[in-house]
Amino acid sequence: MSLKNYYYSVQGSLMAANRDPLTGKPMGFSRIGNVPELTLDIEVTNFEHKESETGARGLDLIINKERKGKFTFKMESITLENLALGLMGSSAPVAGGTVAAETLKVYLGLRTPLAHPKVSAVTITEGATPLVAGTDYTLDAENGVIIWPETATTNVAQGDEVTVAYTYGGYDRLDAFTQSSANERYLRFEGLNTVDDSRVIVDLYRCQFDPLTGYGLINEELAQVDVTGSLLADPFITGVGKSRFFVQRNIAA
Numbered sequence: 001m002s003l004k005n006y007y008y009s010v011q012g013s014l015m016a017a018n019r020d021p022l023t024g025k026p027m028g029f030s031r032i033g034n035v036p037e038l039t040l041d042i043e044v045t046n047f048e049h050k051e052s053e054t055g056a057r058g059l060d061l062i063i064n065k066e067r068k069g070k071f072t073f074k075m076e077s078i079t080l081e082n083l084a085l086g087l088m089g090s091s092a093p094v095a096g097g098t099v100a101a102e103t104l105k106v107y108l109g110l111r112t113p114l115a116h117p118k119v120s121a122v123t124i125t126e127g128a129t130p131l132v133a134g135t136d137y138t139l140d141a142e143n144g145v146i147i148w149p150e151t152a153t154t155n156v157a158q159g160d161e162v163t164v165a166y167t168y169g170g171y172d173r174l175d176a177f178t179q180s181s182a183n184e185r186y187l188r189f190e191g192l193n194t195v196d197d198s199r200v201i202v203d204l205y206r207c208q209f210d211p212l213t214g215y216g217l218i219n220e221e222l223a224q225v226d227v228t229g230s231l232l233a234d235p236f237i238t239g240v241g242k243s244r245f246f247v248q249r250n251i252a253a
Contacts, residue, residue, distance in 0.1 A: 002045050007196075008195065009193065009194050009195050010191040010192065010193050010194070010200050011168070011191060011192055011194060012146070012185050012190050012191025012192055012200065012210060013031055013032075013035075013189070013191075014031070014032045014035045014038060014073060014187065014188075014189050014208075015030060015031050015032060015187070015188045015190070016029065016030060016032055016085070016185040016186070016187055016188075016212050017029040017030070017047060017185060017186045017187075017188070018186070019184065019185070019186050019206070020229075022063070023236060024186075024205065024206075024234055024236035025180050026188070026250075028050070028174055029070065029186075029188055030081075031167035031232050032073075032075060032077060032082055033075065033076060033077020033079065033082065034076040034077055035073050035074060035075060035076070035225075036070070036179065036219055037072075037073060037074040037077065038071070038072070038073040038074075038189060039071070039072050039222055039244070040069060040070070040071055040204075040231075041069065041070045041072070042067070042068075042069045042070050042084070043070070043094070043241075044064055044066065044067050045064075045066035045067075046063065046064060046065060046206070047062070047064075047065045048061070048062055048079075049061035049062075050139075056124055059106075059109075065222070066119060067205055067230035068230065068231065069230070069232075069245055070120055070228060070229070070230055070231065071187070071204065071228065071231060072159075072206060072226065072227070072228045073226075073227050074224045074225070074226055074227075075224065075225045075226075075227050076222065076223070076224055078223055078225060079091075080172050080173070080174040081213070082192050082225075083174055083176075083212065084119065084174060084176075084183065085183045085209045085212075085227070086180040086183075086211060086212025086215075087114040087174070087176040087177065087178050087211070087212050088144050088176065088178070088181070088207050088211065089174055089175050089177060089178050089179065090174075090175055090179070091111040091172060091173065091174045092172070092173060093170060093172050093173075094170060094171050094172070095169075095170050096118075096167070096168055096169045096170040097116075097167070097168060098165075098166070098168075098169070099115065099164070099165060099166055099167075100168045101163050101164075101165060102114060102115055102163070102164045102165075102166075102194065103161060103162070103163055104146065104161070104162050104164055105160070105161055105162075106148055106156050106157065106158060106159060106160040106162060106163060107148055107158070107159075108148050108149065108151065108152065108157075108158045108178040108191050109148060109149070109150045109151060110147075110148060111140070111145050111146070111147050111148075112144075112146045112147075113144055114143075114144040114145065114146065114149065114155050114164060114168075114204065115146035116144050116166075116168035116171075116172060116238040117142065117143050117168065117171060118119070118141070118142060118144065118168055118169035118170075119139075119141050119144045119166045119167065119169075120141060120166065120167050120168075120169075121165075121166055121170045122139055122161050122164065122165070122166040123164070123165045123166070124136070124137060124146070124163070124165075125162065125163050126155055126156065126160050126161075126162045126163075127237045129155050129185075129240075129245075131155050131156060132155065135149075135153055135155075136149070136154075136155045136156045137149070137156070144168065145182070146164070152175065153191045177234075182208050182209055182210070182211070182229075183208070184196050184206060184207065184208045185207050185209070185211045186203075186205060186206070186207070186230070187203075187207045188201070188202070188203050189201070189202040190249040194238065196253055197253035198250060198251060198253045199249075199250070199251040199253075200248065200249070200250055200251075201248070201249040201251070202246060202247070202248045202249075203247050204231060204245070204246045205231075205232075205234035205244070205245065205246060206231065206232035206233070206234050206245075207229050207230070207231060207232070208229050208232055209227065209228075209229040210227075210228045210229050210230070212225065212227070213226070219229075231245045231246060232245075233245060
């Protein structure tokens with residue numbers, strides 16, 4: 001046995017991949033982004049037996065009934081794709097386009113959003129009458145919002161129904177809770193031990209993400225999200241001595 005200490009101070013990249021349902025193999029990894037903390041916690045549930053012969057009721061047998069693992073990491077790259085992992089949802093780009101006739105109601109002194117942000121070439125009509133920008137309404141183009149005046153104008157009154165035509169630019173969209181079950185991914189960590197420049201590689205075969213908590217929409221500092229989940233047994237891993245949960249490889253510099 002070596003008497004040399006292996007001091008450990010690791011930095012690296014955490015990546016995620018979808019699993020091939022037929023083989024369990026990762027279908028190409030993408031980086032999750034900057035992850036300042038990543039931890040694994042292993043839990044064991046035991047059955048404990050006490051002897052009944054001596055009167056001391058001494059513990060004489062422990063059997064592992066259940067083994068499970070949890071993963072936790074801090075996520076600083078708050079992309080919609082990353083958020084979808086913890087929101088049982090999906091993200092996708094929305095291509096720019098045009099809307100010929102979107103119907104809105106007038107609510108004086110309030111803001112009415114359109115179906116899309118980042119709008120341009122906006123025209124609004126009430127019946128056959130075109131509304132006048134700056135008088136009958138104000139446009140917040142980036143957010144895609146019509147702002148109505150405090151009081152009625154010649155062309156606009158409370159509760160009027162208007163028709164809006166516009167174009168909009170592309171954007172990214174996240175829809176939460178669209179999946180019937182929690183998202184599952186194959187996770188891989190590729191790290192560098194900065195003490196001795198050795199490499200550390202950890203493969204987590206089946207990671208089921210818990211629902212996201214603590215997603216701060218308003219921040220004074222750089223936003224971080226705590227992501228947690230469970231390590232599931234991989235049915236494709238077989239053979240004596242092979243873990244069905246995760247494997248770590250250390251590679252000397």
